[in-house]
Amino acid sequence: MRTKEETKVLRERAVELRLAGKSLREIKEILGPMSNTTLHNALKGTPPPDWTRRPNAKDDVRAQARELRAQGLAYHEIAARLGVSKSSVSLYGSATCPSGSAHLLATPETRRRWRSALLGS
Numbered sequence: 001m002r003t004k005e006e007t008k009v010l011r012e013r014a015v016e017l018r019l020a021g022k023s024l025r026e027i028k029e030i031l032g033p034m035s036n037t038t039l040h041n042a043l044k045g046t047p048p049p050d051w052t053r054r055p056n057a058k059d060d061v062r063a064q065a066r067e068l069r070a071q072g073l074a075y076h077e078i079a080a081r082l083g084v085s086k087s088s089v090s091l092y093g094s095a096t097c098p099s100g101s102a103h104l105l106a107t108p109e110t111r112r113r114w115r116s117a118l119l120g121s
Contacts, residue, residue, distance in 0.1 A: 002038075010034075011042040021049045062092040 002010065020045045024039060031039075033040065056062075061082055068078045069089075079086040 007042075010038075014039060015046050018043055018048070019045045021051070023049075023052055058092075065089050065092045112117040 003050055005019060010105065013031060017030060022030070024036075024043075027043075028034060061084065064082060065078050065084075069075075073081075075086045075089045078089045082089070
């Protein structure tokens, strides 16, 4: 168990290494043995280096799914064209929906019905 002073020194050094662009694995190699929890607690609030972030590999597929849905295709048709599962097609719309109440891949007709119901017309 580390003392408060040791923990403070560990945090300062870990943050310094993280800001220098080191990965979690590299930090653990430099600082020595510690649990993942200890390292994560020490780095709390410190952003990871940009190079450690993964790109969203399916962004282009998501955009194609939205475009095909806007053209009126059904989920199973979109899934067949893009070579993904029907549940993935469904998630491509809901994952980016800010309100969570409306599905981005809804057909134009469904969106019109929702809008009418909301407006009471």
